[in-house]
Amino acid sequence: MDSALASDAAYLPSTVRVAAKILVVGHFAVGKTTFVGSLSEIRPLRTEETMTQAGALIDDLRGTEDKTTTTVAMDFGRLTLSDSLVLYLFGTPGQRRFTRLWHDMTVGALGAVVLADTRRLEQSFPVMAVLEEHGLPYAVAVNHFEGAPLFAEPEVREALDLLPETPLVTCDARDEISSTHALIALVEYLQDRQTRSSQEIV
Numbered sequence: 120m121d122s123a124l125a126s127d128a129a130y131l132p133s134t135v136r137v138a139a140k141i142l143v144v145g146h147f148a149v150g151k152t153t154f155v156g157s158l159s160e161i162r163p164l165r166t167e168e169t170m171t172q173a174g175a176l177i178d179d180l181r182g183t184e185d186k187t188t189t190t191v192a193m194d195f196g197r198l199t200l201s202d203s204l205v206l207y208l209f210g211t212p213g214q215r216r217f218t219r220l221w222h223d224m225t226v227g228a229l230g231a232v233v234l235a236d237t238r239r240l241e242q243s244f245p246v247m248a249v250l251e252e253h254g255l256p257y258a259v260a261v262n263h264f265e266g267a268p269l270f271a272e273p274e275v276r277e278a279l280d281l282l283p284e285t286p287l288v289t290c291d292a293r294d295e296i297s298s299t300h301a302l303i304a305l306v307e308y309l310q311d312r313q314t315r316s317s318q319e320i321v
Contacts, residue, residue, distance in 0.1 A: 159196025
């Protein structure tokens with residue numbers, strides 16, 4: 120969604136009263152920048168830099184030979200859901216050397232979309248471990264790549280050791296509608312958790 124946007128799209132309606140922070144996380148080259156870009160109503164902020172040979176010594180580049188840039192700080196996008204509610208989307212860098220930044224970015228977040236790749240599911244564990252350490256609820260969206268193996272949902276759940284209530288969907292991060300469905304899965308999960316929490320208090 121890098122096309123020219125209407126000039127008034129950069130400004131929030133004066134009626135907006137609630138802003139929610141959502142993380143978009145996942146391992147290196149799983150599609151986080153693309154996901155944020157497909158959803159953002161504003162031109163997304165990106166902190167991509169050209170990859171160098173030095174990074175090959177510390178980053179796992181298997182299956183990403185064609186990738187030439189990488190996020191070094193974060194991606195940022197915005198999505199207005201109603202006259203009063205706006206979501207801010209924060210995409211994290213994927214390399215494990217940015218783990219400390221992952222921890223910092225959980226502060227103030229309501230939840231996260233974890234993008235996963237069936238060719239490298241094991242690389243999702245460090246990211247999910249950080250979210251679980253901070254008690255941050257998340258939904259998993261398997262981003263479909265050409266040539267990637269397809270597995271039934273129970274197989275993916277077992278491979279990622281997901282709780283039964285953790286949402287699991289498939290998506291194409293390049294497609295706005297597909298990415299929207301993944302985001303909806305997270306938002307509905309957060310709403311359900313909030314409802315159950317309120318009932319327990321009563």
